[in-house]
Amino acid sequence: MGDIIFGLIAVTIGIGVSYGLYWLLNALLSFLPEKILKRVQWIAFLTPALVLVTLVLLVPIVQTFIWSFMDKRVENYVGFDNYVALFTDPNFLSVLVNNFLWVLVVPAITVAIGTAVATLTNQVGPTREKIFKTLIFMPMSISFVAAATIWSLTYAYVPPGRPEVGVLNSIMVGLGLEAQPWLTISDGRLNTFLLMAVLVWLQVGYSMVIISAAIKAVPEETLEAARLDAANAWQVFRHVILPQVWGSIMAVFVTVLILVMKIFDVVLAMTGGNFDTSVLALEWFRVFFESREIGPASAIVVVLFVLIVPLMYVQIRTVKQQEELR
């Protein structure tokens, strides 16, 4: 009970003070004459955001970059040693391959299934549409670690001789095949693909909602015109709907892509990065939290950062395009 009250007070004070900050900034500026006020008013609105971004993002990123050229306890500069060590380590190269596979597979499949579901639900009438959409969207509200727990029931493996409890292995046994310890099979990166299924399962709901909204916004006249020209359902979708929702599809694609670049929780909770499933973010976690090697950990994160930089450009462009559409 005491905890609840303490938490409540802390939350209230935190929010109250933050609001008060804006109020104070505004009040201070209001003493200025009209002419100057117009020019400096943005300070009141933007300063807190700028200060936060600088303190918890910009400065730390620069710091991390500097640390990536230092040793484990960040006492001496070691030049490019950390990076050389990373790129000559076969384990790290395998991690890069995994990241690459994640990026290649998950966003594409997520967007494809999302588009398919959005198109199909658009055809079946409002009642069924609501039910189907709710059920597909439901995993979105589940945290990554909880999803990993849920899926471990699907991939569960028990030693031979005991009854099967996993869905996948029960199907295998039902088909007369042998049960497999799924998450330990790294041949062809099978276990990584099984982990990807979890993320696709989580993200399709998001992709469906955005794309569905875009499909509903497609003007009826364009569909009508296509039908008058005797276009069949596929042609209507391919040549009329798809071009008009392409912007939304790309926005979803980029969002999922960014998420996948940083993927971490699912892998940690399901395999702990063992059996060749590790990814960059998890590798960073291991080196930093388990080995406490700050320099090498920073180097890993800088590699991840460099890989993400092109996405920053894409992100800025996407947001600006959306701005212009309004």
Place this chain on the structure above:
Amino acid sequence: MSTLKRISARFKLGSTLTLLALVVVWSLPTLGLLITSLRRRSDAEVSPWWDAVIDPLGTVWSTDAYQTALESGMLDALINTFAVTIPATILPLMVAANAAYAFTFLNFKGKEVVFSLMVGLMVVPLQAALIPVLRGMVWLQKAVDIQLLEPTPLPGLSIQLLPCHWRFTSFATTC
């Protein structure tokens, strides 16, 4: 044949069946978890969860799992969840709404640059900033003598799967 076709078209049979199949696949993992949570541990270890669906009367249903979870500190974790979620929802909205107003209605030098910077930084992996931020907190903790990273028993953060909370705090003490 033509009647069948007409009925199929009227009820959108193809789309509905496809969606139905997808929804079943999508819901099965969660359903499995729900049913497993309502069974005894000894049962869940030796028989798959759909046995309980096939034979609901022959299954022993129990809420022991929920009781165990509550007793092992789930309530504390729940409080923590709210203590983190509520400010983490309201504060970004507050900061973002104000910033958005500045970007939309006010004119100032370097607006485009700052805007691009903010949007671009959305993409940055948090890990890139975490080590220095953690160190900063430790420094702040020493400077103002408020326990920011006190190793309190927070079962919500140290999920049984991964004792990542103690790692975090034990690191913080040596930082």
